[in-house]
Amino acid sequence: MKSEMNKKEKMVSAYNYDDISIEEKSIVLELLDLLKERKKLGVDLSIIIEEFKQKFKIEEIPQRPIENTLWDHYTKDVNLGQNIQGFKTITENDKKINIPVLCFSADIDTLNKFVAKILASKAWHLYKKVIWYIMQLVNNYYFFSSALSSEQCEKIINTGNKKIQELKNSGESTAAVTFGKTHKQGLSEKCDDVNSMDDKTLEEISKKTGKPSEEILKSSYIRDSEVCWLDDQWLYDLITPYVYEANKKANWRYDIDYGETFQFTKYGLNQFYGWHMDGGSDHYDKYKRAIPGITLKHNNSLYEKKYTENKNYIGKIRKLSVTINLTLPGEYEGGNLKFDYGPHFEGERFHECTQIRPQGSIIVFPSFQYHQVTPVTSGTRYSLVLWMLGPPFK
Numbered sequence: 001m002k003s004e005m006n007k008k009e010k011m012v013s014a015y016n017y018d019d020i021s022i023e024e025k026s027i028v029l030e031l032l033d034l035l036k037e038r039k040k041l042g043v044d045l046s047i048i049i050e051e052f053k054q055k056f057k058i059e060e061i062p063q064r065p066i067e068n069t070l071w072d073h074y075t076k077d078v079n080l081g082q083n084i085q086g087f088k089t090i091t092e093n094d095k096k097i098n099i100p101v102l103c104f105s106a107d108i109d110t111l112n113k114f115v116a117k118i119l120a121s122k123a124w125h126l127y128k129k130v131i132w133y134i135m136q137l138v139n140n141y142y143f144f145s146s147a148l149s150s151e152q153c154e155k156i157i158n159t160g161n162k163k164i165q166e167l168k169n170s171g172e173s174t175a176a177v178t179f180g181k182t183h184k185q186g187l188s189e190k191c192d193d194v195n196s197m198d199d200k201t202l203e204e205i206s207k208k209t210g211k212p213s214e215e216i217l218k219s220s221y222i223r224d225s226e227v228c229w230l231d232d233q234w235l236y237d238l239i240t241p242y243v244y245e246a247n248k249k250a251n252w253r254y255d256i257d258y259g260e261t262f263q264f265t266k267y268g269l270n271q272f273y274g275w276h277m278d279g280g281s282d283h284y285d286k287y288k289r290a291i292p293g294i295t296l297k298h299n300n301s302l303y304e305k306k307y308t309e310n311k312n313y314i315g316k317i318r319k320l321s322v323t324i325n326l327t328l329p330g331e332y333e334g335g336n337l338k339f340d341y342g343p344h345f346e347g348e349r350f351h352e353c354t355q356i357r358p359q360g361s362i363i364v365f366p367s368f369q370y371h372q373v374t375p376v377t378s379g380t381r382y383s384l385v386l387w388m389l390g391p392p393f394k
């Protein structure tokens with residue numbers, strides 16, 4: 001009995017009058033009194049409404065009917081769950097009109113067909129008005145400014161440089177250079193009339209240089225840097241708590257359970273990493289088991305992409321990417337981390353992540369986000385990269 005009393009008290013106190021002003025409250029009370037009085041006299045509701053409109057100067061804004069709109073034309077055969085979420089009031093020919101704001105849901109296949117239908121009919125007007133929330137994020141990345149101390153950064157740089165030197169001494173390659181991808185950026189000297197910092201597609205470069213796409217593809221490269229791999233336990237202990245924190249705070253809440261080996265990267269003068277994504281999100285991008293002696297290897301003795309002997313990688317994809325700037329901001333120029341949020345992103349598509357500049361800053365982002373490191377124009381940029389793995393999105 002006592003608990004029921006408490007419940008009731010709670011319900012009463014939960015009602016909040018603060019969302020209407022004192023002036024509005026007096027109007028509401030006056031309306032209610034008038035309504036009660038007219039009801040007692042048996043006055044018809046339509047007459048009461050008319051009286052209210054005149055007395056309180058209520059402006060009725062007409063609603064644009066959904067029927068016979070372009071929207072209705074394109075959606076009537078599509079199995080969309082949709083409802084009116086509210087209204088936007090606009091002025092047309094000096095008259096106010098309420099435009100319904102629609103929210104809808106459907107499975108991905110249905111949405112794909114719907115988009116194809118709009119694109120085929122060139123209904124750009126409608127296309128621009130439909131906002132897609134498929135793998136779109138509220139937080140495109142998360143950052144921790146100067147999370148690592150100068151001493152910690154120095155220690156990582158020394159460890160990485162030592163490893164690079166050891167590899168070189170033993171005749172192994174530390175160069176990470178990748179040629180020819182569809183989403184490329186840097187160009188070799190054959191096409192040096194295009195600035196490698198331009199945000200351009202192959203087609204745009206073809207147009208600018210007058211060279212065919214295939215030639216551009218052959219002479220373009222997306223990456224030029226020196227790398228080595230670090231698997232020191234102290235690095236995992238230091239970095240992974242930040243990744244889990246970002247995963248929670250940014251509300252991605254991805255299922256992640258294992259960190260790949262750290263990649264230490266050194267970008268010298270003119271070195272860069274063009275537009276790329278670190279990993280696809282679906283089952284195609286899962287790590288597969290490499291069979292020693294049978295699975296093909298590249299000439300740098302690494303397995304073909306996505307093959308590994310590490311059983312902790314198999315069946316997983318890269319979910320979150322982590323990049324840490326180890327260098328003092330004054331010690332290099334260029335080398336900016338940039339994101340491409342895609343052509344449908346509301347707002348600025350290309351974004352420079354300035355938060356990475358302070359030494360020891362950690363940036364965490366979903367691995368499907370396109371990003372790049374622009375060419376270093378002076379000095380050397382050292383960074384540490386980690387990919388957190390988990391099962392593909394389901």
Ligand SMILES: [Fe+2]
Pocket residue numbers: 276277278321371
């Ligand atoms: Fe990357």
